[in-house]
Amino acid sequence: MSAYKQVAIIGAGPAGLITGSILKKAGFSISLYEQRECLGGTWAIQPLSTLVDIRDGVSGIYSPIYSSLRCNVPKQIMELPDFPFPDDYPCYPRHNQVFSHLQRFAEHNDLLRHIRFNHRFLALEANSQPERWQVQTSQSLSEFDAVIFCNSRYHYPTYPDLEAFMPFTGRLEHSFSYREPEAYLNQRVALMGTGSSGEDLSREISHCASRVYLCAHSGSRELHKPVEGAYGAHNNLTRQSAIVACDGRTVILENGKKLRDIDVLILCTGYQPDPVFRQALPSIGLSGDKNNLAPLYLNLFHPRYPELAVTGMELASAPFILYHCQAKVIAGYLQGKILLPNAIQRQFAAEHLELQSSGRVSFSIRQRRSIAQLGHLAKLAGIKSPAKMVDSTLSINNKQRLRYPDDYRDLPWEGGEQSFQ
Structure with missing residues (x-):
């Protein structure tokens, strides 16, 4: 039986909701902490009543979504793997359609009662028992067996x-x-x-x-x-x-x-992760700035404390699929079904990855190495690999985007209806 029972998830955006759904189905007791009053993370548009000069500060703004924004990749690689977009959604959904879909996903998976809104993450500390972690937010202090950081990298400007x-x-x-x-x-x-x-x-x-x-x-x-x-x-x-x-x-x-x-x-x-999150990293043996977070085993696990994991912060063209694969691996490890190397081997592998990628956790799914990483996570989780589908879909999308930059979203999709199911 797994020693991990209670799991804190920081963030109720796409990564947090996907991770919460998978961990809940795996039998874990979950608590999602969301700093805003609504779920959806970046996809929850925040109307502004006045124009903002950055020299006056941008505090209180949490989303870069604008009124006309549409996905710049087709819905096949934007949809949730086990909860596809409605058939009447366009190939390149609008931001409000993605947000509505995330709301339906949360309701379908009974996640709303597990979300603590208006709880901004402040700090993480190990308590007197090394296997337990104290999560401090703006409104609470609670203990958990595992903590998954799913806070977006798009909440603050760079x-x-x-x-x-x-x-x-x-x-x-x-x-x-x-x-x-x-x-x-x-x-x-x-x-x-x-x-x-x-x-x-x-x-x-x-x-x-x-x-x-x-x-x-x-x-x-x-x-x-x-x-x-x-x-x-x-x-x-x-x-x-x-x-x-x-x-x-x-x-x-x-x-x-x-x-x-x-x-x-x-x-x-560009954008960067929450500075408060970055300030908390040294206390748990990680380091990070506006572009970097290291070292992480598989770009996912803390090498010494694998019950601490980070997802949702990558620069990915197939983000929901990536979060799904990462969450499956996290759940498999916490259940004891996926065995990781020992701590020394994890540390070595994480540091090797850091040297390869300058410490960036924000690998881009467009890169060949990242497509291979996506396939590796799927294999580790024992699920169908989306790597080939993502690669071919992105290739077609990029060609259309190059040829028709102004209206590629409104043209017929040339790549068929393949999806990650």
Whole structure:
């Protein structure tokens, strides 16, 4: 019989709900701690009544979801493996559809009564009995046999060195607080970053703004084919080199060019885990910053205390499938059905992985090594591997996204209806 009976799950977003469902079905007593008043994590949109200049602070904002957001990968690799999206959902669901689906999933699996809302995680400590862990939140202090961290890495913005941007006298924003393109009506807008946020927001804002500039370092990751000249909704969007300085409302670029009379500068520079979570890591022998969390065995388990695990923080294009595989492995270990190497071997393997990936737990499912990792987790859990399906679906999706960056979500899907079931 397993020595682990009571399990704390930090976060009631997708990773927390999936982990909670699997552990509950496996017979564990679960408690989910959620810092907000609702489930869904990042997918629970948070309306903002005013525009936010980051120099005034962004405390109290927990979700980067904006009104028109849709998934940028098809639903086959966004849906919950044992709870598929309704048939009438589009190939690329809208954010509110994903959120509604998560609510139905929680109700279907009787998870709501296990969630403690408005409980922000503060600290974790081993008590006098090494096998038990004290979880401190903003409202409680409780003991558990195991603790699974499922808190998202998308709850706080990541900033570059802001010194270059402080002289800017227009409004300085982060994509974290973007909600509607109408807020930029007839304005001149510069965005920094060519990841998903920069690409999507620049195109959307171009419907309302007078001019839009998408700025990035040469050689930055670009999700679409480079575009020469003006493009966008009104032929008013251009790509520019990176921003290196600001002077009043003038933005100075890496190549020496100056963009004048800029009204709004939006930093599309990514997100990071909860700083409070990171501050708690040293007390349990882990370390982390805005990009890194290490060392972890299988990018999942604490090497010395495998009853502590971390999921939900990876940069993954098939996140729900990844969380499902991780939760299956966690449940198998806690049940005693999956045997892990001894502590010394786990530590060695975790440190080796850290050297390979610079300590990043946020491996990208787009990378070949990560597809193999997904298959390895499925094999360890004794379930059907989704690796081949995820790989082929992403390949088709990326081709459509490159060819039709403005409307790939509305075109017929060319990859069939395969899914991970």
